[in-house]
Amino acid sequence: MHVDLDYFYAQCEENANPSIRGKPVVVCVYSGRTEESGAVSTSNYLARKYGVKAGIPIVRARKLLESIDAAFLPMNRPYYDQVSARIMEILRAHGDAYERMSIDEAFLDISDRTNLNYDTARDTAREIKNQLFTEEHITCSVGVAPNKVVAKIASDQTKPDGLTVVKPEEVTGFLSPLPVGRIPGVGVKAEERLTQLNVSTIAELSALDPTVLVEIFGKSLGSYLYQASRGENDEPVKEREQPTQFSRIATLKQNTRKLEEILPLLEELATSVAEKTKANGMTCRSIGIIAILTDLSMHSKSKTLESSTSDGSVIESSSKQLIEELLQSMPDAVLRRVGVRVSDLMKTTGQTDISKFLTT
Ligand code: DCP
Ligand code: CA
Ligand code: CA
Numbered sequence: 001m002h003v004d005l006d007y008f009y010a011q012c013e014e015n016a017n018p019s020i021r022g023k024p025v026v027v028c029v030y031s032g033r034t035e036e037s038g039a040v041s042t043s044n045y046l047a048r049k050y051g052v053k054a055g056i057p058i059v060r061a062r063k064l065l066e067s068i069d070a071a072f073l074p075m076n077r078p079y080y081d082q083v084s085a086r087i088m089e090i091l092r093a094h095g096d097a098y099e100r101m102s103i104d105e106a107f108l109d110i111s112d113r114t115n116l117n118y119d120t121a122r123d124t125a126r127e128i129k130n131q132l133f134t135e136e137h138i139t140c141s142v143g144v145a146p147n148k149v150v151a152k153i154a155s156d157q158t159k160p161d162g163l164t165v166v167k168p169e170e171v172t173g174f175l176s177p178l179p180v181g182r183i184p185g186v187g188v189k190a191e192e193r194l195t196q197l198n199v200s201t202i203a204e205l206s207a208l209d210p211t212v213l214v215e216i217f218g219k220s221l222g223s224y225l226y227q228a229s230r231g232e233n234d235e236p237v238k239e240r241e242q243p244t245q246f247s248r249i250a251t252l253k254q255n256t257r258k259l260e261e262i263l264p265l266l267e268e269l270a271t272s273v274a275e276k277t278k279a280n281g282m283t284c285r286s287i288g289i290i291a292i293l294t295d296l297s298m299h300s301k302s303k304t305l306e307s308s309t310s311d312g313s314v315i316e317s318s319s320k321q322l323i324e325e326l327l328q329s330m331p332d333a334v335l336r337r338v339g340v341r342v343s344d345l346m347k348t349t350g351q352t353d354i355s356k357f358l359t360t
Helices: 008-016 045-049 058-064 077-093 118-136 148-155 168-175 188-196 202-206 210-229 259-279 312-329
Strands: 002-005 025-030 038-043 071-074 097-102 105-109 140-144 163-165 245-256 282-293 298-309 335-347
Touching: 002 077, 002 148, 008 025, 008 038, 008 077, 025 045, 025 058, 038 045, 038 058, 058 071, 077 097, 077 105, 077 118, 077 259, 105 148, 118 140, 118 163, 140 148, 148 163, 148 168, 168 202, 188 210, 202 210, 245 259, 245 282, 259 282, 259 312, 259 335, 282 312, 298 312, 298 335, 312 335
Parallel strands: 025 071, 140 163
Antiparallel strands: 002 105, 002 140, 025 038, 097 105, 245 335, 282 298, 282 335
16 A cells, blocks of 8 residues: 655645635745745645646746735645654554655555455555544545555555555556556656657556666666566565664755854754654654854764653754854854754664653
């Protein structure tokens, strides 16, 4: 099963501000340098009707929605991280194995718990969709199929709030008419190369000689494409390799060394990193800050805690303390970018966080 949350950042914003419901919603990444400079992070489906989608300049989105009552909101990543972390916990519980792919996507292996019965799998998918909606008011699109590649293509088939089940005997018929660009990993460049070969659908791709594909795309992508076009893929669903650190870095609204101008951004980054740590079911023992100065030189400072934590307030207060120390030690430093990094990570699953016992 592949689960992809619908218009995720924009849906989070609709939940946080019910008054914008029913309007086009545009989540913006303001670069901060001029008032309206920056790009659209994502938009709800209403805004997409007007051509407003991820990646376009905010200025262009404003034009497209000129006479419309639309909501333009700044991206609030720490908030989406929190929602995502809760949703991922729900998803994880529904799989024999679970693999988080991004802030809004995960694979679940449900082979054992459904006994490979696709009707049971459909029920499981409905149950998950209901639970996400009841508990988090978030809709998602789900694909169920014999393997990861087909499941991912299936979740993309009907959006938003979709559920597409592709049984083994339906795989070929499902894939055949789809454009090759629907195969995960086929980007604009690969698509162009395939167009030159007169290949636009997955059926046409599956008719190509595998040696030709390997010649053009190399052994790894070439043989993956050959198999994917036949609906074949044997990658297991597995938890990602444990990360060793999490960090977030961002540009300040203006170059500065004033604490009151640095701290709001630093707090936001610390919260986001804390959520990411929690979302991965981990705690950290080392907290650090990163400062990039106006001359683009990079400086960092870190400290080791007495006990492991994923508590946002601890990460925040440590980051503040570190940035103060850094500014004191560098009286001429003017900051352009600032970041927070946690490392010395530990998995918490099944383990009681001993810092709980040390706080009172
Ligand atoms: N995102 C971003 N910039 C992009 C693409 C995505 O910041 N160019 C962020 C915002 C999205 C989130 O990642 O909400 C998930 O990306 P998706 O591609 O899954 O897009 P959405 O969830 O927004 O929409 P969809 O309903 O099409 O899945
Ligand atoms: Ca999505
Ligand atoms: Ca996604």
